[in-house]
Every structure is written in C-alpha cells, then in structure tokens.
Amino acid sequence: MADIPRYMRDVIPPESERFAEVERIGASIVELAGYRRIITPMFENTDTFTRGVGESTDIVNKEMYTFDDRSGHSLTLRPEGTAPVVRSIVTNHLDQGGLPVKLYYSAPMFRYEKPQKGRYRQHHQIGIEAIGSEDPALDVEVLATGWNVLAACGVEATLLLNSMGHPGEDCRKRYQPALKEFLEGYREQLDADCKRRMDQNPLRVFDCKVPADQAILANAPLLEDFLCASCREHLGDVQRGLKELGIPYTMAPRLVRGFDYYTRTTFEYQSAALDAAQNAVGGGGRYDGLVESLGGPGLPGIGFGLGIERIRLAQEAAGVQLPSHEVTVLVVPVGAEEKDAATSLLWSLRAAGVRSDTTYSERSLKAQLKHANRIGARLVAIIGANERAAGTCTLRRMDSGEQTELSVSDAVARAAEEQAR
C-alpha cells in the first residue's frame, strides 16, 4: 500500500473544508485592513532563516527541514512566515511602493520536530506583516487584526502583551547582565535545560515550566523595569490604543517568544479552550532590525502568525459550527431514458450556483436515494418517465420526505433557496 511520509497528514473532507473556511475568514479580515496577499516559495536559501530567525532559536538549532539540491545549494523548507516575506520585500524592492508595506500570507510551515496533538511537522499559518513604520498605532492595528480574525473564527482568546525593548545599551543590553547575574546566584538549583538556556539566551529561561525554577524566576528582575524611555512610551501608546479599541489584554512580562528578531512589542494569543501545552493559537511581534539583517534598508516591521490547526482545535473544543459543503441537490434519473434530461437539469442547477451532482449509474431509484442520503444531499431531483414527458422534475426533501413536482426553473429556484439557508 502507498503510505504517506512519516508524520505527515492528509486533510480530507469535511475537515479540509473547515480548514479552508478558516483561511477564507482570515483572508477577508486582513484584506479589510489593507493587507495584500503575497505568495513566496515553500523553501528559501537556508541562510535566510539562520540570519533571520536567529542562531540561538530552537527552530534554527533543531527544527529546520534543510537539504541540498542537486547543485549543492542548501535550502530549507519554510519554518515560519516572516523571514521569507521580509526577504521578498528586499528582493523585489517593495519598500519603494509607499510605506508601510502591508502583506499577508496563508501557507504551510515545516518544522522537523516530533508531532503530538496540535503540533505537526507541516502546519499552516495565516499571517500579516507591516513593514516601514514604527508608529505604535500600527502595532495596535496588527494586534487588533489578529484579534478580529480569531473572533471571526469563534475563538475566544487571551491576548498576552510584552515589550522586548530594543537591543541597545540603554535598554535590553542593560537588562541581560542583570538577569544573568541574578540567575548565576541560582545556577546549581536550576535544571539542566534552564542552565543551557541561561548560557545561550538568558531570556529564554522564562519559558521554563519546572515549578521549582518558576519559583526562583518569580523574583528575577524583569525587562519592563529596564526599558528605555522611548520603548516604554511606545508600549504605553500600544496599551492605550488597545484600550481605545476595547480589546482586552494581559501584560505578560515573562512572555518570551521563539525568534531572536523580536524587538519592542511581542504578543501571543492563547485559547482558554485548549490545554496549556498547545494553547497558543498565534503570536507575533515587532522586528525592527530584521529587514536590515536580511540585507535591506533599515526599516522596522511588525506582524503576527496564526496557526490554522490550532484555531481548528480551539473551534472544536468550543463547539463552533462551520458550514459544510455537501452537494445540495442530487439529480436522479429513474431509467436510462431520463439521463439526458437529468444532465440538462444538473447543469441548469450548477449555472444557478447550486452545488449539485448526479449518480453516473443506472442503479435503481432506491439505490440512488440511498446514495443521496449517504452523501448528505438535502434535496433530490427525480426525473422518471412522467417528469420527462411533462418537462418537470420531482423535488424531494431528504429530511422530511415531502416532495413536489416542479418545472425545471422552479426546481432550480427552490434549490438555490435551500442552499442559501
């Protein structure tokens, strides 16, 4: 038997339709805010991610799908959406078309990690990126847009907000030694993982979930107390903007996200409907140095990514119903003589926008009705000798069993009505 590659999954109906519905909702919301779709390659040169995402991140360290092509170029399947978009802006000089540049994507991401519930080697994100302005109002727009996408999907989220400051001597660079000094005092009490983090990237110790370590960290100095005046002001403006829009948020001074490029505003959307292990349905932040580090002009930027699979999980947990795409009408010719009339009706239905199908068989009426039931058709249009002679069809409702003989045009109109309900 032909097998799917290890750890990969097919998304099949009806889940595939619900998945696509989330994509549609997301696209329509971000387009309302002026974001335009960008489609970048599924893989990039490896250094786009090593330089963009950062050497100290787990994604670059152990989760990249990296391979050499036939001419020896090192390529990497996209593990996240921001670096490729920024790279494309640089490649195509999109910063020349008026700032900020506002783009969105809906695309698969690949991470070489062991799958579990809500975590897959290939997952999908819809995300936006706004490049070329450091106006806190733009931060607010991005946060609010992500919030709106989740709300439109029926996902109740908690918005966690933090500021990473900027990497200057008067800001984050001043904090790191303070944090490190604090941690050194507890070095032997921290578990192995945390010790590693404290040497590689001290901020990441806040990710630690070991209770004993958390107790120590509760007294650690916080970045928010080291922010420079301008980062502090920026954060204050973002908070005011969110309040203005009535979007609730929670300050999370220990929130550290998985990419090195974040500066100032960072945030995460968490779903209360999901277990804590995978409750992040999305996240993002500002990346004021990323464009330049990928060889472009010194432009600031901010964006978010939302996980479609996580949104689906949250929807399921919350009992959110999404429309399904079963055929509305199954056209059923009673005998071979009615097949032409059936085909004609079928295409009239389709021309009117009614999802419709026929059985492509000469099975008994009984068997065809059974098929209609099986595929979830709401209506059946039966054409037998009588209807053929009269130029009509018998429209049967599958839920109630009631049926009426109608002209073709009336049947099409009735079916269109039914589909719209």
Added chain:
RNA sequence: GUGGCGUUAGCUCAGGUGGUUAGAGCGUCGGGUUGUGGUCCCGAAGGCCGGGGGUUCGAGUCCCCUACGCCACCCCA
C-alpha cells in the same frame, strides 16, 4: 532527540492461563416484486492478526528486534 502506551476487517474494538475453519458493532454492496433513502429484517463481500526472528508438537496470544501511530517532555502555531 527522550519517555509512556499502542498496532487484529474500510472504521471502532473483542479475542482468561498458547490449542481446530480469527469474531462483534458500525460501514459497504445486494435482497425484502412496478418509481422512493435514512428505521426494521435477511444475505454477501471484506483479514500475509504491522514486519522479521525466536521458544514450542502448535503463536493473534510468550520473548527479542524493527517499522509505524498516538500522547507527553523540550519548544512552539
């Protein structure tokens, strides 16, 4: 990468202490007289018991290896 649990029909699963032709429910297909499904009744098809090796007169069952899956840790969407 590490750990726990699992793998028998299309799906969900039974198959004490090894013992004849491996079962159920659901699903699929067909039938229960003319052109009426979803309920009910009857019938049929469908299984290298994940793969390999070992113990044994005999292995779905016990042992080892391996592949794959799920869940969890790390981290994230």
